[in-house]
Amino acid sequence: MKIIIQNKIEISPEVLLVPVANRENLEKVLSLLAKKTKISTSLLQADFKAGLKDVHLLYFTENHENKRIFLLGLGEKTSSMDVLNAFRSFIFKRKSNLPATIGISFLHENAPADPSLWVEAAVNGSLLGFYEIGLYKTEEKKATTLNVAGARIEIFVNKKYKQAASAAAAKGKAIAQTQLELFDLVNAPANKKTPQTLADWATRSGKKYGYSVKIFNKKEIESLGLHALLAVNRGSENPPTFIVMEYKPKNGKAVKKVGLVGKGVTFDTGGLSIKPSSNMHLMKSDMGGAAAVMGTMEMAAKLQLPVHLTGIVPSTDNSVDALSVKPGDVIGSYLGKTIEVIDTDAEGRLVLADGLAYAVRQFKPDVLIDLATLTGSCIRTFGTYAGGLFSNNDELTSQLLSAGQATGERLWPLPLWDDYKKEVKSDVADVKNFSGLPAAGAISAAKFLEEFIESHPAWAHLDIAGMAMCDSEFASQKSATAFGVRLLIAYLEGLAKNAQS
Ligand code: BES
Ligand code: MN
Ligand code: ZN
Numbered sequence: 343m344k345i346i347i348q349n350k351i352e353i354s355p356e357v358l359l360v361p362v363a364n365r366e367n368l369e370k371v372l373s374l375l376a377k378k379t380k381i382s383t384s385l386l387q388a389d390f391k392a393g394l395k396d397v398h399l400l401y402f403t404e405n406h407e408n409k410r411i412f413l414l415g416l417g418e419k420t421s422s423m424d425v426l427n428a429f430r431s432f433i434f435k436r437k438s439n440l441p442a443t444i445g446i447s448f449l450h451e452n453a454p455a456d457p458s459l460w461v462e463a464a465v466n467g468s469l470l471g472f473y474e475i476g477l478y479k480t481e482e483k484k485a486t487t488l489n490v491a492g493a494r495i496e497i498f499v500n501k502k503y504k505q506a507a508s509a510a511a512a513k514g515k516a517i518a519q520t521q522l523e524l525f526d527l528v529n530a531p532a533n534k535k536t537p538q539t540l541a542d543w544a545t546r547s548g549k550k551y552g553y554s555v556k557i558f559n560k561k562e563i564e565s566l567g568l569h570a571l572l573a574v575n576r577g578s579e580n581p582p583t584f585i586v587m588e589y590k591p592k593n594g595k596a597v598k599k600v601g602l603v604g605k606g607v608t609f610d611t612g613g614l615s616i617k618p619s620s621n622m623h624l625m626k627s628d629m630g631g632a633a634a635v636m637g638t639m640e641m642a643a644k645l646q647l648p649v650h651l652t653g654i655v656p657s658t659d660n661s662v663d664a665l666s667v668k669p670g671d672v673i674g675s676y677l678g679k680t681i682e683v684i685d686t687d688a689e690g691r692l693v694l695a696d697g698l699a700y701a702v703r704q705f706k707p708d709v710l711i712d713l714a715t716l717t718g719s720c721i722r723t724f725g726t727y728a729g730g731l732f733s734n735n736d737e738l739t740s741q742l743l744s745a746g747q748a749t750g751e752r753l754w755p756l757p758l759w760d761d762y763k764k765e766v767k768s769d770v771a772d773v774k775n776f777s778g779l780p781a782a783g784a785i786s787a788a789k790f791l792e793e794f795i796e797s798h799p800a801w802a803h804l805d806i807a808g809m810a811m812c813d814s815e816f817a818s819q820k821s822a823t824a825f826g827v828r829l830l831i832a833y834l835e836g837l838a839k840n841a842q843s
Contacts, residue, residue, distance in 0.1 A: 344494040345465060345515060347508045349501040354409050355445035359432065361425060361464065362452050363416040364392040371452045375400065379411060393417055394424055397432060412436075423750020425463035426470075433471025434815045437486040447498045448507075456503050458510040465514030466521075468495060473525055475816045478534075516644050517831070521824040524633045528810065528822030531626050532609035537583040537657035540606050540629060544585050544636055544655070551643035553589035553651075568656065568700070569674035570681060570692040575658040577613060577666030584700075585632075587639045587653035596650035597841035600834065601707030603697040604635030605690045605714035606657030613660050613686030614668055624820060628690070630810025631713035632657060634826025641831050648838045652705045656693040660686070672771045676700055677794055680771035688775040690716045691787050695794040702796050709738060710801045712791065713826050719783025721808040728752040729825070730805035732788040738800050741836055742829075751829035753804060756785055758792060766790045 351358075362371060369387060376383040379402035390398040394417030402409055414428045433440075446464055448457040472489055487493065499507040527535070527543060541557040548555035560581035563571060568584060575582040585606070590596060607628035611617060617625070632655040639653040667673065671683045673692075677699040681692065694712055701710060720730040728746075731753040733739045739755060746753040765777035765786040773793050777786045788803050795801045809825040 343469065343489065343515075344492075345511045346494055346496045347504055347511060348496055348498050349504050351445070351447065351449065351498055354404055354411075355443055355496060356407070356409055356441045358409070358411045358445040358447055359414055359429070360411060360447045360450055361414045361416055361428060361460065362390075362392045362450070363420045364418045365452060367452060368392055371450045374450065375411065375413070378402065390415070395428065395431070421750050422459050422463040422748070425460045426467035426750070429464045429467030430471045431815045433468045434473070437472060438484060440487055442487045442490055442493045443496065445496045445498060449498045449500065456506060457499055458503065458506040461497060461499065461507045462510040462514040465495070465497070465511045466518050469515060469518035470521060473522055473816055475525075475529060475821055477526060477529065513645065517641060517828060520637045520640050520644070521827060524637045524824040524827070525822045528627050528630055528633050528824070531623075532659060535608050535626065535629075536580040536659070537606065537608055538580070540608065540632055540636070540655060540657050541583040541585050544587055544639075547636065547640045548587060551640055552592070553587060553639060553643045556586045558584040558586070566676065566700070567674070568676050568696040570676065570696045571656045571658060573667045573671070573673040573683070574607075574613075574660055574689045574692050577661040577663035578659050579661070580608075580659060582656070582658040585653075585655040585657060587636070587651075589639055589643050589651040589653075591646050591648050593646070594648055597648050598709060598837050599650045599705070599707045600652070600837075601701040601705050601710045602635045602638060602651065602653045602830070603694060603701050603710070603712040604632035604653070604655045605629065605694055605712075605716065606632035606655040607660055607690060607693065608657060609659040609661070610687070610689065611660055611662055613689060614662060614666050615686040616662060617687060624811055627811045627822060628715050629657065630715045630806055630822070630825065633810070633822075633824065634713045634806070634830065637824060637827040638830040638834075641827060642834060645831070647831075647834050648841070649834050651834075652701060652707060654697045654701050656697040658693060660689040675794070676703075677796070679773060679793060682768040682771040682774040684774050684778060685776040688787070690714050691775055691790045694791055698791060699794045699796065702798055708800060710795060710798050711804065711830070712802075713804045713806055715807040715810050716805045717784045717787050717807055719787075720805040723756070723784060724754060724808055726808045726812045728754040729809045730784050731755045731802060732758050732785070732805070733802040734758060734792070735800040735802070738802050742802055742804075742833055745829050745833040745836060749828040749832045751809070751825055753829070756788070758785070758788055762786055762789045766793065
């Protein structure tokens with residue numbers, strides 16, 4: 343798919359998409375479009391109010407050719423996520439009935455003066471709209487005109503912003519390519535996805551985009567002493583992997599050393615503390631944190647961000663077997679702390695404990711961030727509207743909150759007060775992995791993780807349990823979102839900007 347930036351519409355393309363927000367100049371914009379298509383201004387204004395998700399179709403003829411303009415409503419307080427979603431769902435629904443070239447116009451002066459962020463979102467959303475979830479369907483895929491060779495999107499912007507829009511479009515496309523791969527990875531079921539699959543993905547990506555990837559196999563994991571990861575893996579027929587990725591910019595200095603850790607549980611049955619069967623199939627997405635970390639590594643390399651990044655993914659499934667770790671077992675960890683396993687379904691915090699401790703000891707990052715589909719408690723708190731944010735650092739908190747706001751991949755803070763610390767104190771070991779209480783589950787999980795960061799002064803834990811799989815136009819069931827990649831990239835870009843000023 344080629345993307346071309348233009349500053350004038352000489353002849354209208356067969357299909358032109360015009361995103362329209364409900365702003366003060368709405369009437370003017372609609373009257374211009376009414377004139378162009380030779381219809382009544384008042385009728386158009388009555389029929390189209392630019393509400394979020396409204397789509398309105400205008401037919402007209404130009405040079406004896408039949409053409410279409412689609413108005414995409416963006417509502418009143420338009421965020422870049424609204425723009426992204428409007429294009430994504432439009433393309434998803436209409437892709438079988440679009441010509442090989444479509445235009446998107448930002449010339450109607452209804453977008454922000456510099457439309458770059460909207461251009462990025464429109465391109466990102468349009469390309470995501472091509473996603474087909476039916477990876478294992480035997481029926482041949484229908485070709486859509488827009489993904490044939492030679493297909494292109496022409497984007498029309500004011501001359502002044504041509505260059506900015508061009509960079510924004512390239513970025514939107516680059517992000518979409520990574521997100522589409524993550525969709526397949528997260529949506530893949532457990533019989534098609536093992537810890538080795540994640541390792542292979544990382545290795546391939548590292549080779550392609552020029553960052554280093556080291557995979558530790560089970561033997562090496564044993565000699566490193568990642569005992570908590572090994573404990574979760576005991577009941578599995580698939581050996582664990584421990585994925586260590588490192589990216590440094592090719593030219594210029596890195597402004598900060600950032601460590602990322604992602605929960606890579608390829609399937610979570612709960613172990614012997616087994617989960618009820620009703621929604622267990624969704625636990626194929628329990629590596630959503632890992633996907634966010636791997637996607638961010640890839641994007642940072644693609645964009646050559648001026649940061650030194652380490653990405654760590656401890657990966658295993660959590661299965662039921664005679665060898666499985668049992669409730670009450672006391673296990674070791676990379677840090678040396680002993681852990682009483684009260685509930686084998688609280689496995690994410692065990693693998694993260696080793697990932698976090700390894701990141702701190704081996705890489706000494708300035709900032710440490712982990713992402714995990716960690717608790718049902720976090721879903722009960724925020725639903726699918728925000729990830730939980732836990733941090734011991736106010737600056738990091740506010741940076742992550744603004745990145746979330748800007749990208750629409752929202753976070754909201756929850757406390758790390760020491761009142762909750764007693765909930766992870768064990769009678770027999772240093773810590774226990776579950777309080778046993780039906781309360782404050784997301785917070786006590788975060789307090790458990792805090793035990794393994796060796797008092798790192800700038801740590802954030804993102805509980806993305808509700809965000810990795812969501813309802814969307816792609817499927818009748820929940821499906822992958824690639825949540826976290828746009829968020830972390832925005833955060834890292836912010837660090838780079840801060841260092842400049
Ligand atoms: N992977 C789950 C959390 C989860 C639940 C993610 C639903 C996405 C959707 C995690 O490993 C888990 O099982 N957490 C338990 C912890 C409890 C046993 C202390 C939970 O939240 O119920
Ligand atoms: Mn679990
Ligand atoms: Zn889990």
